[in-house]
Amino acid sequence: MYIDAIGFIAAILTTAAFLPQVYKIWKLKSAKDVSMTMYLVMLSGVCLWGVYGLIIKSPPIIVANIVTALLLILVIYFKIKYK
């Protein structure tokens, strides 16, 4: 039970981490220094982590990677929009 709690806190942190980056790009209307390659590779990895989470039946891994994927798609969208 406390194991899932640790996983969920970790998941909240590594997922929420992308929020200030999304906000910063939106505020500056610039993503020049942000690496597009990073976010594309990260998105592939996060999708595969989701699969891994499903197989080992780890709720924090599954939920975290779905939310993270959405935030990554937002960064990729902003990167295309603002360059």
Place this chain on the structure above:
Amino acid sequence: MYIDAIGFIAAILTTAAFLPQVYKIWKLKSAKDVSMTMYLVMLSGVCLWGVYGLIIKSPPIIVANIVTALLLILVIYFKIKYK
């Protein structure tokens, strides 16, 4: 066995993802658009994922988060150096 393989590929992708960002900052000598908050929150989360990996005895989670932590520290160092 194949479960660990999926986890390891996912781990390689989400870890390697930070490499192009490290390279980009180093090349541009600029990290203006990169969010420091993101990397500090991410580092806390990655440390906690390491703890989670140790508890559930998941080799890909443990190894991935150690390497990711090192790359995050590099981005944070560059962010301080190049602003």
